[in-house]
Amino acid sequence: MNTPMNVATRPLGSRRDTQRLLAPEHRGHQGPVDDLPALSLDALKALAEESGLTGRGGAGFPTAIKLRAVAEARRAPVVVGNAMEGEPLSDKDAVLLNRAPQLVVDGLLVVSHALRAKRTILAVGPGIGTEAVQAAADRRRERTLVEIARLQGGFVAGQESALVNQLEGRRAVPRDPLVRVTTRGVDGRPTLVLNAETLAQLALAARHGSAWYRSSGTHDDPGTSLFTVSGAVSRPGVVEAARGTRLGDVLAPAGPLDPVAVLVGGYHGAWVPAAALDTRLTHADLRRYGATVGAGVLHVLGSGRCPLRAAAEIAGYLADESAGQCGPCINGLPRMADSLRRLADRRPDPRLPAEIDHLRRLVIGRGACAHPDGTARMVASTMHVFANHVAAHLAGWCPTDERGPR
Amino acid sequence: MSRIHIDWTRCDGHGACAELLPELLTSDEWGFPVSRTGERDPQVPRQLTEHARHAERSCPLMALRRV
Ligand code: SF4
Numbered sequence: 359m360n361t362p363m364n365v366a367t368r369p370l371g372s373r374r375d376t377q378r379l380l381a382p383e384h385r386g387h388q389g390p391v392d393d394l395p396a397l398s399l400d401a402l403k404a405l406a407e408e409s410g411l412t413g414r415g416g417a418g419f420p421t422a423i424k425l426r427a428v429a430e431a432r433r434a435p436v437v438v439g440n441a442m443e444g445e446p447l448s449d450k451d452a453v454l455l456n457r458a459p460q461l462v463v464d465g466l467l468v469v470s471h472a473l474r475a476k477r478t479i480l481a482v483g484p485g486i487g488t489e490a491v492q493a494a495a496d497r498r499r500e501r502t503l504v505e506i507a508r509l510q511g512g513f514v515a516g517q518e519s520a521l522v523n524q525l526e527g528r529r530a531v532p533r534d535p536l537v538r539v540t541t542r543g544v545d546g547r548p549t550l551v552l553n554a555e556t557l558a559q560l561a562l563a564a565r566h567g568s569a570w571y572r573s574s575g576t577h578d579d580p581g582t583s584l585f586t587v588s589g590a591v592s593r594p595g596v597v598e599a600a601r602g603t604r605l606g607d608v609l610a611p612a613g614p615l616d617p618v619a620v621l622v623g624g625y626h627g628a629w630v631p632a633a634a635l636d637t638r639l640t641h642a643d644l645r646r647y648g649a650t651v652g653a654g655v656l657h658v659l660g661s662g663r664c665p666l667r668a669a670a671e672i673a674g675y676l677a678d679e680s681a682g683q684c685g686p687c688i689n690g691l692p693r694m695a696d697s698l699r700r701l702a703d704r705r706p707d708p709r710l711p712a713e714i715d716h717l718r719r720l721v722i723g724r725g726a727c728a729h730p731d732g733t734a735r736m737v738a739s740t741m742h743v744f745a746n747h748v749a750a751h752l753a754g755w756c757p758t759d760e761r762g763p764r
Numbered sequence: 765m766s767r768i769h770i771d772w773t774r775c776d777g778h779g780a781c782a783e784l785l786p787e788l789l790t791s792d793e794w795g796f797p798v799s800r801t802g803e804r805d806p807q808v809p810r811q812l813t814e815h816a817r818h819a820e821r822s823c824p825l826m827a828l829r830r831v
């Protein structure tokens with residue numbers, strides 16, 4: 359698995375009533391697809407609109423808006439399922455592709471049919487098994503041919519335009535966002551890229567309707583989400599929970615071990631302190647912490663780990679993962695990571711927080727993709743949530759007293 | 765009214781644009797243009813249209829565009 363944090367690729371138990379994607383009946387389901395409705399474009403648009411489905415790949419963009427953008431284009435589009443899972447802390451797409459691959463394929467079938475797509479592709483990142491999903495695609499070959507593309511990974515390789523580039527045989531780097539892939543993507547055609555989980559959710563919504571879809575979650579944040587729980591827990595893994603479930607309840611099956619904070623949303627996410635484990639996992643409730651549900655990554659920081667060291671390591675990783683195209687990202691991210699590392703090293707330099715703040719502001723909005731912004735978000739959250747650690751480190755000591763330089 | 769858009773995948777930070785359009789752009793410590801207005805793609809006021817056009821023509825990498 360492409361997971362340095364060693365996230366187990368197995369679903370943890372979750373409450374029966376919130377199991378949809380991970381429900382036992384979908385497990386290795388081999389049956390026919392006769393019950394999958396062939397929705398018209400208007401019906402699909404209405405379903406996406408009424409269900410309130412949002413993207414499960416990270417950005418949380420309303421699926422209905424993307425769909426509309428592609429449907430408005432004159433040429434027949436290309437539909438791409440995104441199972442790149444470039445976020446090292448995420449494992450949910452891998453779990454989904456192994457456990458209920460037919461749902462992902464069904465989602466592709468529904469969308470491709472409605473849009474009369476020219477090509478239908480499922481892009482799979484390294485380390486994710488494709489046997490099960492290939493078998494599911496083969497069984498549905500008569501309805502739609504789904505090409506399964508095994509691609510190279512990397513943190514930004516799953517970004518829409520980087521994915522399109524790689525599918526066209528170019529370097530997997532993001533494009534300038536002036537021309538969106540919904541206008542010109544694979545083969546120069548309008549391209550709809552939807553995350554694997556989004557497609558699986560859509561497949562269920564197509565079968566059961568938008569009212570059913572909305573019967574879980576909250577009004578503004580309907581449905582369920584897959585969450586990958588990692589870090590200081592006794593049983594890392596993937597959980598399905600209704601949107602709006604309390605953070606602590608989603609973590610519970612994984613068995614958190616003396617948590618100090620939870621990184622919500624992955625390496626581009628933000629910290630929610632352990633004192634706020636009753637925060638509900640909705641966009642509105644997480645906004646206070648600058649976090650979003652994102653791709654459902656929940657990484658628990660235990661009390662034995664220095665938060666600044668952990669954040670500096672993540673920032674260093676993100677700086678290395680810059681696609682090396684945009685000046686402010688190439689120059690700013692390593693500097694920001696280095697300043698954070700010096701802070702974690704307890705350099706008694708009172709200018710460090712201001713320098714970090716300056717670099718953070720300098721990179722925001724100044725790249726072809728959201729990588730600088732996401733990195734800046736994680737760093738800002740670190741400085742804010744762990745302000746007492748920052749003050750202690752500047753004074754030469756670490757409240758966690760993790761062994762390290764000094 | 766147009767906006768200044770920088771294609772960051774092309775721009776190599778020569779900073780010519782910041783010199784030609786100091787009202788809207790400055791340079792960061794590496795020479796890459798920074799929007800003065802804080803907007804991602806700063807809006808060009810009518811009286812600067814000519815300057816903006818000139819900056820667009822002068823960018824050696826065609827990284828700066830009016831959109
Ligand atoms: S912002 Fe950074 S990661 Fe994104 S395309 Fe530019 S260099 Fe690559």
Ligand code: SF4
Pocket residue numbers: 770774775776777778779780781782795796797822823824825826827828
């Ligand atoms: S003139 Fe062009 S290449 Fe030079 S800094 Fe400005 S946008 Fe970048």
